[in-house]
Amino acid sequence: MNNIQFITHENQRFDYVEGAEMALRGGCKWVQLRMKDATDDEFLGVGRKVAALCRSYNATFLLDDRVHLVAELDADGVHLGKNDMLIGEARRILGNEKVIGGTANTFADVQHLSAQGANYIGCGPFRYTPTKRNLAPVLGLEGYKNILKQMQQTGIDIPLIAIGGIVSTDIAALRNIGVSGMAVSGAVLGAADPIKEMKKLIEI
DSSP states (O other), rough: OSSEEEEOOOOOOHHHHHHHHHHHHTOOOEEEOOOOEEEOHHHHHHHHHHHHHHHHHEEEEEEESSSGHHHTEEEEEEOTTTSSHHHHHHEEEEEEESEEEEESSSSSHHHHHHHOOSSSEEEESSSOOOOOOOOOOOOOOHHHHHHHHHHHTTTTTOOOOEESSOOOGGGGHHHHTTTTTEEESHHHSSSSSHHHHHHHHHHH
């Protein structure tokens, strides 16, 4: 699993496709297309372009939530939030070859997702992030430490990806406590030079 995941969003400077392309040009190997308020048609329009980009950069391409569009976009899998389809149900539809990730905020969430057969867990938020509505309680380093310790004690061995407001100065500390990787969004698109910022994040 790649250490840095890019979750798409758009801002005043860049649309979804431009953002994904810059992340990929910066060396990112894992893109999750997240367009919460888009219609399926809008999602497919953007998704086809992002899918082609991911293929040309040999990167993993995941959809946020939309299990029913995985086959049409030939995506590598999905990321399911707490209010999305259950992992077991998605697994029945997608089969064992596809990647399925889930969102966690507590160790109980991690246990639940692990039992359902998630391939990885996006755990957060690390800190407050404006790209997410209805934010769960912020974890900070201590929160991750506690969850990782409980995972170790109970023998849960599943990649834990930190998410939520992560910037370059957080990466060393998060790596040191043992998270498997990090998901970024605003830190890249908000940077003066997004391609350079992604390269920097990966180098750290």
